[in-house]
Amino acid sequence: MANEDTRISRGIKGFANDVKKINAYLNAPSPLPSLVSNGIRLGILPEEITQWGEFYHEWEPLFPLYTDKKVTRTTNVKDQMMLIIKKTRAYEQKIRMCDRIAVCKDATTTDFEVFHIKRSTSLALTTHTAAPVPGTKTVVITLKKMGHLFHLLLITALGKEGRAKEAGVKEIQVYVAYTAATDVAPDLDAFKYKGDVSRGLATITHTDANLGQKAWYIARVKNTRGELGLPSDPVGFIVV
Numbered sequence: 001m002a003n004e005d006t007r008i009s010r011g012i013k014g015f016a017n018d019v020k021k022i023n024a025y026l027n028a029p030s031p032l033p034s035l036v037s038n039g040i041r042l043g044i045l046p047e048e049i050t051q052w053g054e055f056y057h058e059w060e061p062l063f064p065l066y067t068d069k070k071v072t073r074t075t076n077v078k079d080q081m082m083l084i085i086k087k088t089r090a091y092e093q094k095i096r097m098c099d100r101i102a103v104c105k106d107a108t109t110t111d112f113e114v115f116h117i118k119r120s121t122s123l124a125l126t127t128h129t130a131a132p133v134p135g136t137k138t139v140v141i142t143l144k145k146m147g148h149l150f151h152l153l154l155i156t157a158l159g160k161e162g163r164a165k166e167a168g169v170k171e172i173q174v175y176v177a178y179t180a181a182t183d184v185a186p187d188l189d190a191f192k193y194k195g196d197v198s199r200g201l202a203t204i205t206h207t208d209a210n211l212g213q214k215a216w217y218i219a220r221v222k223n224t225r226g227e228l229g230l231p232s233d234p235v236g237f238i239v240v
Helices: 012-027 048-060 064-065 077-097 097-104 109-113 122-128
Strands: 139-147 151-158 171-179 193-198 200-203 215-220 235-238
Touching: 012 064, 012 077, 012 109, 012 139, 048 077, 064 077, 064 097, 064 109, 077 151, 097 109, 139 200, 139 215, 139 235, 151 171, 193 200, 200 215
Parallel strands: none
Antiparallel strands: 139 151, 151 200, 171 193, 171 215, 215 235
16 A cells, blocks of 8 residues: 555455455454454444444445446446445544554554554555655644633644644644643553644644643654654643
């Protein structure tokens, strides 16, 4: 796979393999000593695993119809299949499943291979056009504006003027974790993906349950191969 857009195939035959394999893998038991499924171990929520299964079960009866070219393959069948592919890919991009697995502390090389994540796998050797590795690239987070249940963050490259991303950086991802107002920054694995930076800015919204808590933020750069750079220093601001 050349880039993150092809982690879930856009083609019918490739998608048929991806949706079936991923559904089975998310629900399969994790290797011992873990006592949960692969999906839960990797931080995928139960409702997200269920939704993936619904995509698969919607797809499953259509694929045999498609493979019978002489009798049951019709334009309507193909259109239904392409719609499922579109919905599934959009959902994966919405919940950032592959990105979350890429930074999961419990992820293994096998996980990366199943989800076509190149970091730490032999898949990285098959990339034809090499994107610069993130290396030590990192960013700095500052608070630009605070309002009721939101923080507007300014996120810029360390040691670089302006809001432009550094060379080789495709996007910058923001992660958040919550603590009591007087607590110090939590461990890295407590942070959850929250959104991307647009032109140096990221608006992070909170819920009523977070009022009075401290929202801690880190950010990481990512190149076109899906490889992540170092996390920024955490910064925390009270939710008002």
